Amino acid sequence: MDLALAFVEADFGHDLALQVAQDLVIFLKRPxxxxxxxxxxxxxxxxxxxxxxxxxxxxxxxxxxxxxSLMANHASMSLRNFTRTFHKEVGxxxxxxxxxxxxxxxxxxxxxxxxxxxxxxxxxGFATTDQMRNIFKKHLSVTPKQYQERFLGT
Numbered sequence: 001m002d003l004a005l006a007f008v009e010a011d012f013g014h015d016l017a018l019q020v021a022q023d024l025v026i027f028l029k030r031p032x033x034x035x036x037x038x039x040x041x042x043x044x045x046x047x048x049x050x051x052x053x054x055x056x057x058x059x060x061x062x063x064x065x066x067x068x069s070l071m072a073n074h075a076s077m078s079l080r081n082f083t084r085t086f087h088k089e090v091g092x093x094x095x096x097x098x099x100x101x102x103x104x105x106x107x108x109x110x111x112x113x114x115x116x117x118x119x120x121x122x123x124x125g126f127a128t129t130d131q132m133r134n135i136f137k138k139h140l141s142v143t144p145k146q147y148q149e150r151f152l153g154t
Contacts, residue, residue, distance in 0.1 A: 050075055051089040058098060062105050063125050068094045102126060103139050110148040117144055 009017035054075045058066060071094050072082035086094045106124045109115055117129045126132040129144075136144045 050077075051086055054086070055090070055097065058101055062101055063123050066098060066125065068098070071098070099135055100139060102132075103135060106132060106136070106144060107140075107147065110144055120144065 005017050005021055008020055054071050057074055058071065068083065069079055071086075072079045075082050077085065083094060086097070090097060092100070102124045106120050106126075109120045109123060113120075115123075117132070121127075121129045121132040124132065126135070133143050136142065136147065140147065142150075
C-alpha cells in the first residue's frame with residue numbers, strides 16, 4: 001500500500017495521495033455512526049504549518065493532559081484566535097480534533113493489542129475508562145470493548 005500511495009503521489013500529487021490514503025482508512029461497510037477520521041491524515045492535510053505543528057504535537061503527546069488552552073499556548077496564540085484559526089484550517093474545533101485523535105489512538109491499540117481497557121485509556125490520555133467509553137460511544141456508536149471484540153475476537 002505504501003508503494004502504491006508513493007506512485008499516486010509521484011504521478012498525481014500530494015493532495016490526491018492524501019485523499020486516497022484517507023479513503024483507505026475506513027471499513028468497506030462501517031458500523032453505524034463510525035466517522036471517517038484519521039488524526040494523522042488530517043494533520044498532514046492541514047496547509048498552515050503552525051496548525052500542522054500543533055496537531056503533530058498533540059499526536060505525539062496524546063497520553064498527556066492536553067487542553068485547548070495548552071494547544072493555543074503551544075501555537076503562541078490567544079485562545080480565541082487559535083480556536084478560530086484552527087477551525088478554519090483544520091475543519092473541526094480543537095477539542096473535537098483532540099477527542100478524535102484520542103479515539104483514533106485507542107482504536108489502534110484495541111485492534112492491535114490485548115491491553116486492558118484501563119491501560120488503553122491511560123495511553124490515550126483519557127482520565128478514566130468511563131470517559132473513554134462515553135467518547136467512544138459518541139464518535140463510533142460502540143463501546144471500546146465491543147470495538148476490541150470485533151478485531152480481536154475476545
